[in-house]
Amino acid sequence: MTAVLLLLSCPTRAAAEPPPRRPPSTGPEQEMLDQAKRLVDQGRIADARDIHLTLWRLTRSASDAFRVGMLSFRLRDFQVAAEFLAIYFDMVGTPEAPKIWVPPGFKESYELARANFAEARRHVGALEVRVSEPGAAVLVDGRQVGVSPLKLPVFVASGQHHVGAQLAGAQIEVPAAVDAGGERTVWLVLRRAGAEAPGAPRATKAADLPGAAPPLPQLPPRGPALRWWTVGGLAATSAALGILGGVSVSEANHAADDRDAAFIRARWEVFRCRPGLPACDAYAEADGRAKTFTALSVGAFIGAGVAAGGAAAAAFLLAPQAKVRVGGVGTAPAATLSCSW
Template sequence: MRLPLFSPITAVLLLLTCPAPAAAAPLPRRPPPTGPEREMLDEAKRLLDEGRLADARDIHLTLWGLTKSASDAFRVGMLSFRLHDFERAAEFLSIYFDMVGTPDAPKIWVPPGFKESYELARADFAEARRHVGALDVRVSEPGAAVLVDGRQVGVSPLPRPVYVTPGQHRVSGQLAGAQREHVAAVGAGGERTVWLTFPRARAEAPARPPVSKVRSRPVAASLPSTRNPALQWWTVGALATTSAALATVGALSLLEANDAAGERDAAFVRARWEVFHCRPGLPACDAYADADGRTKTFTALSVGAFVGAGLSAGGAVTAGFLLAPQAKVRVGAVGSAPGVGLSFSW
């Protein structure tokens, strides 16, 4: 039997006629670690080589609080599994799965060999689920603080179940001063749905004034003038005072932000020494995060105060211009002598 020839020219023509695939958008990628993060990663690797798994996990927990990256969630989950901390292993591995997607449809950029590490994480997650229960907490209203056994686990709606030890647990929710609580039992490997229902605030219809059926004759009454000079200048004074107060608040907030920035820089220097030369509890990292948060808060407060001060000052100037008295000039005799008369009216 004679086979048809398939020349290279034919192959090139077929490739040229095939439509080119659309270029896929690049997947988001974690930015390279900073200097302190790189040092913490090196220290965690050294602790792993020494077999100090708990200490290495503490460092990755701190990195997770700073970066919220999938790689840190993966390391915390895998190390927790090796430490038989199955609740934390199931929690962080589920976070990792939500962040990375699947090998066939990844949500972020994944390195070579991702499929093998993903399958290993899936196997560890399945084994951890055999030892813990899952509480799927559903809250009727968003924004409620959800607590399990007195520990806050998030704000409704929760993105994933809460993994707990087998047994009974107290699940509660707090919203606008109201609290709902439920005791739920779950076994190892099981899942339980807990509903917390808050009453919705009813919008009350405004009361309609009663309609009188008695017709009264209109009575002419003289209304007082609405242009009270004292009240008008009180408005200008209030706006000017508000502008000065906001400017003062802005200046104080700016000073506080500068102080917090100095504390943040000092905490950063302490963190580089305490993390690697004292103990892995990382207290300086908490101080750094607190000082950084206060810096950002007071900076935003100072900016808002200065903007408000400018708006209040503009309002005071505008109100003073609009509420100024109207002056009238009369040229002629004033009393028994000629002259110029000046009168004001509101």
């Protein structure tokens, strides 16, 4: 029982111990702090912020991140304000669970920083940059913002930006747009040119075998343009033939009506048709037109079906040679379009 109580009491004491207090400021550092305070009292906020930026680069302390963020907010430099206040929150934790030693009145200053951060976020966007490889330099609009993996988002002005990463000769850059107050995650996959996946088996080619004949020259690959020109041309031909067939059917129906009317007139005018009689000649002319347009419509519809089948075949046969693009049209929509004709 005594051993159990001792084991249970050890974590409790460790949890109750406060975070270690930051060492006091040195002489030069204290002089810079006093100078920054005098500049703030004089209303020279930008000069005071420059001093705290210098101190931040030297000390990397939460108090300097706090002062840079708060002074940037007063200058309405919302991008820098959001960046340094986010760093401050990450370093200090929360009033309920602080990560470092915090002075009295910390909760009030923390809540004020939270309010300023929320207002700054309304004016800037946030980019969560995720890189496939650790240790890569992350760049936004040509400026290095850190090394992957980034712990915090990158705060930028609203609009279009260029996000990239570089590592050991491999690099990638993609465009990314974000609105004010919005967030966006950018995924960057670094691949070295010509590199193969580690441990991947190498495929054996016929040319690698002893005594194999030299490979035949390869035809240039068929790109998406060839596929879509072929499918589009055949689909357009199919549509044109379909329209021609419909017009021919209409003309054949009109000719058949004229033929029927001429036949009725011929029955009332003469008992037997022979060339030279107006009714008989009208009947023969209408009958010829009806047969001609009927044959033309049948041929046009057959041609439209053949062209549609060719469009569908081209969509499927040429698709393996085409590159698939994100947001592009795939094989299934092409086949649906061509078959619909």
